[in-house]
Amino acid sequence: MRRLVRDRLVEWERADHVREAVFGVGELLANVHKHVPGGRCVLDVRRTPGGVRVAVRDGDPRMPVVRQPEWDSEDGRGLFLLVHSVHDWGTVRLPGGKEVWFTTGPDDAEH
Template identity: 35%
Template sequence: MTMAASRPTGHPGYSETLPRRPESVAVARRLVRNALTVWGMEELADDGAVVVSELVTNAVQHARSEVIRLVVSRPGPATVRIGVVDRSKAPPRCRASGDEDAGGRGLVLVAGLASAWGTDPLPWGKRVWGELRGREGR
């Protein structure tokens, strides 16, 4: 599998188009960790890895296209936004999972780790995102 190189986006950020496959979760984690390292925000790397893993996994399971788009941006000096764009217009749902369930906890984890999270409807699908806050004064 060949991957396109990460590219800076408009404001400080990185984005990459990934195949809608389970292997893309590891690529997404690396991109988030790399962006956080470049920005000197390594303290967010573990939480960022969990958030992006859950968002990409959700898109892999439920999207309707061959690819998904990952965008890692820095809307503020201490804020990182991790977003995953796919072509499904169906909004994600938090659902209750029992102890025996193998999955279904992804958005609960995102909500617990992120300072904010949400879904932006797009004409062709949606963007699901989570924000993490680091230390001020960067």
């Protein structure tokens, strides 16, 4: 999936956003795999002026919580790192689930 996202961003002339977008996609999909029964979701990637918007919709109504990670732990850092490496992010409660999204913007190419 990450390769498809990378290829699409290159096609859209958004190659300077590949690192943030691919990291974010990996983190959101890992969270679905870990927390959503059945692991089903919908991934939506769109061009925005100067960046991209990535959203993952799933059937789990529990909203993600960003916590200060335990740095010596083997997991639990991904969402924290994602939130601090993208232009913007958020969640939307949906009937029967939620959407977690993030955007990259013109200034993200410098991260």
